[in-house]
Amino acid sequence: MTQLLSEADLIDRILGHVDAKSTDLGDDVWHEPTENYYSKERFAAEIELLRRLPVAFCPSAALPENGSYVARTAAGTPLIVVRGDDGVVRAFRNACRHRGIPVAQGSGCARAFVCPYHAWTYGLDGRLKHVPGDDGFPNLDHEQHGLVPVTAEEKGGLVFVTQDDPVSPGALADMPDLLTAEQTVFDASEFTDEANWKLIAETSMEGYHIKALHNRTFFPYGFDNLNVVETYGPNSRIIFPFRRIEKLRDIPRDERRINGMVTSVYQLFPNSHVSVLSNHSLLIILEPLSPTKTQWVVYRLSNHVNDGKTADINEAKRDATFVKDTGLDEDRAAACAIQAGLKSKANSHFTFGKFEKAIVHFHTTLRKLLDVRA
Ligand code: FES
Ligand SMILES: [Fe+2]
Numbered sequence: 154m155t156q157l158l159s160e161a162d163l164i165d166r167i168l169g170h171v172d173a174k175s176t177d178l179g180d181d182v183w184h185e186p187t188e189n190y191y192s193k194e195r196f197a198a199e200i201e202l203l204r205r206l207p208v209a210f211c212p213s214a215a216l217p218e219n220g221s222y223v224a225r226t227a228a229g230t231p232l233i234v235v236r237g238d239d240g241v242v243r244a245f246r247n248a249c250r251h252r253g254i255p256v257a258q259g260s261g262c263a264r265a266f267v268c269p270y271h272a273w274t275y276g277l278d279g280r281l282k283h284v285p286g287d288d289g290f291p292n293l294d295h296e297q298h299g300l301v302p303v304t305a306e307e308k309g310g311l312v313f314v315t316q317d318d319p320v321s322p323g324a325l326a327d328m329p330d331l332l333t334a335e336q337t338v339f340d341a342s343e344f345t346d347e348a349n350w351k352l353i354a355e356t357s358m359e360g361y362h363i364k365a366l367h368n369r370t371f372f373p374y375g376f377d378n379l380n381v382v383e384t385y386g387p388n389s390r391i392i393f394p395f396r397r398i399e400k401l402r403d404i405p406r407d408e409r410r411i412n413g414m415v416t417s418v419y420q421l422f423p424n425s426h427v428s429v430l431s432n433h434s435l436l437i438i439l440e441p442l443s444p445t446k447t448q449w450v451v452y453r454l455s456n457h458v459n460d461g462k463t464a465d466i467n468e469a470k471r472d473a474t475f476v477k478d479t480g481l482d483e484d485r486a487a488a489c490a491i492q493a494g495l496k497s498k499a500n501s502h503f504t505f506g507k508f509e510k511a512i513v514h515f516h517t518t519l520r521k522l523l524d525v526r527a
Contacts, residue, residue, distance in 0.1 A: 157329065157383055157390055160411045164401055167394045167415070170379050176360070177382040179510030183517070184502040187495055190349040196444040198523055202423070203228035203441070205320040206522075207306060207313035209425035210234050212436050212452050213334040215341065216242060216312065220264055220277060224257040225343075225450065226440060227314055233257045233266070234305060234312055237277045244305035244314045245279050250298040260341070266300070275300050310334060311427075311436070320522055327386030331419055331427045332434060332454060339433075339466060340453040340473065348488040350424055350441040351515075353449075356484035357418050357426050357437075358511040360393050366487055370479035375416075382510045387422035387518045389511035420511060422518055430476065432456055433469035445492055 158166065170176055189195045211223045211234060222235035224247050231247040233256070247255045249268040256266040256275060265282065266275040274283040279300035284290060304315040308325045310332025346353060356362075364377035374395050381392040398414040413431040420426045425438040438450040455469040505512045 157385060158381065161406055161409060163381060163392060164398070164409050164411060164414075165406075166381050167379070167392065167398055168402060170381075171376070171394075171399065176379050176508060177510060178507040179382070179513050180507075181513055182507065183505040183509075183513040185505065185516050186502050187500050190352055190492065190495055191444045193444055196441065199423075199519075200228050200441065201317075202320060202519075202522055204230065204316040205318055206423060207304075207315045207319075207324050208423070209421055209436065209438050210244070210305075210312045210314045211438075211450075212332050212336070212338060212454060213242075213307055213310050213312060214332065214336045214338050214454055215260065215452060217334070218262055220262045221260075222257055222263055222266075223260045224255065228316065228441070230316055231255055232303065232314060232316075233300070234314065235263075235277050242305050242307050242312050243277075243279065244303045244312075245300035246303060248301075249273055250281065250300065251284075256300070310336070311421075320525060321387075324387065327388060328421070329385070329419070331429070332436070333457065336434070336454040336456065337466065338452055338454050339470060340451075342451050343448055344451075345442065345446060345448050346485055346489055347446055348485075348492040349445055350439040350447040351519075352488040352491050353439055353447055353485070354420075354424065354426075354515070355509075355512050356488055357428070358389065358391055358420055358515065359509045360391070361506075361508040362487075363393070366483050367480050370483060378508055380508075384511070384514045387514075387522075389420045389514050391418045391420065391511050392416075393418065420515065422515065429456070430472055432465065432472050435473075435476070 208227055210227055215223055216236040219236050219238050219240060222233055224233045232244055233247045234242060234244045236242050247257060249256050251271055251273050254268055254270045256268050272285050273281065276282050279302055281295045281298045306313045306325060309328045309330045313325060360380040361378045363375055364372050375393055376396065379394060383390045393416040395414055401409045417429040418426055428435040433456055434454045436452040440448040440450055442448050453473045455466050
């Protein structure tokens with residue numbers, strides 16, 4: 154597994170960049186055809202790929218009890234993810250085996266899934282347990298009419314689903330522990346933007362835009378274009394330091410703590426990321442709805458702070474409101490503006506420079522996997 158920098162090494166690297174007025178650099182520049190942000194063919198290929206990769210579905214903490222479930226679409230497929238009576242998380246295609254109605258909506262806790270149409274009833278393990286008036290269905294094989302499973306894996310405090318034949322087996326091997334099941338989800342929301350999912354994803358992968366786009370929001374607290382960017386497997390970690398990190402210069406190296414001094418963004422290839430802030434963490438999943446429309450699925454969780462205590466939930470909520478109402482809205486607006494601007498046909502491709510190393514890694518990985526699939 155790729156090693157990410159230790160806390161002490163990370164702080165050294167950041168302070169070195171502050172002194173040198175530098176940032177981490179990638180090796181290559183990347184040219185991405187702009188067509189890939191609106192082409193129907195490219196979109197179809199990406200959806201097919203997303204169904205063959207483990208994609209983040211929800212935090213483990215969103216399934217706190219046996220029977221807790223979340224139902225929504227992933228790469229266009231309606232799914233239910235549920236924690237069973239044995240504590241194991243399973244995923245199913247969300248369609249009744251009688252005539253296909255979804256058997257669950259939203260999220261909640263259930264003892265069984267009862268179809269709203271004719272009340273066929275499924276256990277948390279997907280088994281068909283009850284068919285009202287089953288004499289009307291002679292020879293129905295219950296064993297063959299359970300909910301249809303897809304692969305679910307819990308790793309690093311997240312639940313991942315893989316719907317179809319995996320294109321890259323073992324893809325979660327490089328996943329560090331990012332969240333824990335004990336963190337509290339204090340907010341879950343969904344909203345839609347008129348932008349390709351990759352344009353939105355790219356906004357979280359570089360800090361070259363902090364001064365220009367986030368001049369009054371993040372820039373007063375953070376640095377412009379000063380990031381540590383590491384790649385691990387198909388993923389990347391982008392560290393955005395706060396100016397207050399300079400206080401650590403006066404503290405002995407082995408006593409320095411990074412919590413509260415940076416925002417760490419763990420890009421989880423392909424369509425999600427976890428941002429760890431001082432008092433809370435965010436899981437953002439970008440569900441592609443069409444080439445030019447994306448649904449955001451956002452979970453906000455309170456953090457454990459350094460000494461194992463849970464962060465004050467009110468502080469976590471206050472920080473979350475700041476991030477949501479300021480910087481995130483600016484990023485959303487930028488992605489939508491780029492999408493609208495594509496109609497200008499001014500650019501045959503976008504050029505990502507050496508500051509945009511994580512984006513280059515993202516597109517390199519995506520193109521390679523689309524080629525494997527082809
Ligand atoms: S469609 Fe589900 S019981 Fe009929
Ligand atoms: Fe941004």
